[in-house]
Amino acid sequence: MAEPIIRAQQVEKFYAQPSENRIQVISPTDLSIVPGEIVALLGPSGSGKSTLLRMLAGLSQPSAGEVLWHGKPISTVRINVSIVFQSFALFPWLTVLENVEAPLKARGMAAAERRERSIKILDTVGLDGFQAAYPKELSGGMRQRVGFARALVVEPEVLFMDEPFSALDVLTAENLRSELLELWQKKTIPTQSIFIVTHNIEEAVLLADRIIVLGRNPGHVRTDFKVTNLAHPRDRKSQPFTQLVD
Numbered sequence: 001m002a003e004p005i006i007r008a009q010q011v012e013k014f015y016a017q018p019s020e021n022r023i024q025v026i027s028p029t030d031l032s033i034v035p036g037e038i039v040a041l042l043g044p045s046g047s048g049k050s051t052l053l054r055m056l057a058g059l060s061q062p063s064a065g066e067v068l069w070h071g072k073p074i075s076t077v078r079i080n081v082s083i084v085f086q087s088f089a090l091f092p093w094l095t096v097l098e099n100v101e102a103p104l105k106a107r108g109m110a111a112a113e114r115r116e117r118s119i120k121i122l123d124t125v126g127l128d129g130f131q132a133a134y135p136k137e138l139s140g141g142m143r144q145r146v147g148f149a150r151a152l153v154v155e156p157e158v159l160f161m162d163e164p165f166s167a168l169d170v171l172t173a174e175n176l177r178s179e180l181l182e183l184w185q186k187k188t189i190p191t192q193s194i195f196i197v198t199h200n201i202e203e204a205v206l207l208a209d210r211i212i213v214l215g216r217n218p219g220h221v222r223t224d225f226k227v228t229n230l231a232h233p234r235d236r237k238s239q240p241f242t243q244l245v246d
């Protein structure tokens, strides 16, 4: 197996509570993201999916344990990841093209190069001709396409997605999902790996090479961590459907 890009070792997260003891949201967890795979993190609402994603993406510190980026503590190195959010999180005062250019601008890329790359990625996600539109003029599905373009324009090593289709109607979500998978399989998405958070089992099974399940154990510690390997649909004939790892 390839060396992981990201490796979590015994990561835990506690949140302080005003009136009681702290709540454990993530119990000690080991997991890796290796190049070339789509990993889905599946669990019910409140099971700690976003919390775990934020730690893996270097946005929040674990309460215990460690997240490594190519073997080094993630907080000590420069990392290249992007996150697509459920709520799109576009800048309403910027055009589609300007939204996509924004992360490149923040990295100091020259105007001509940044424009060229942004236009190219907008074409890839099916937004050719929408460069000058503003987010409010677009449907939810189109807005999320802009979200994908803005995340991918920096060519992240890992593309994180936190419930990226949850705000969309069923049909739009289905279309975007299968387009994403098609682009991934054609290797036209400029990222090494995708880590997608979802509460939708079907989505996880459709997209992922590997599914990590965050269970909920109400009352006390809320996480009951199980890692399950599912063969990808295209490989299922030759592999066992599930393999319980933990």
Ligand code: ADP
Residues within 6 Å of the ligand: 015, 016, 025, 043, 044, 045, 046, 047, 048, 049, 050, 051, 052
């Ligand atoms: P999910 O993404 O699976 O819905 P979250 O990671 O958002 O779950 O939240 C897991 C649990 O942690 C929830 O009970 C939530 O209320 C709690 N939580 C999340 N963020 C915070 C925070 N910043 N402070 C305190 N509790 C939090």
Ligand code: MG
Residues within 6 Å of the ligand: 049, 050, 051, 162
């Ligand atoms: Mg969440």
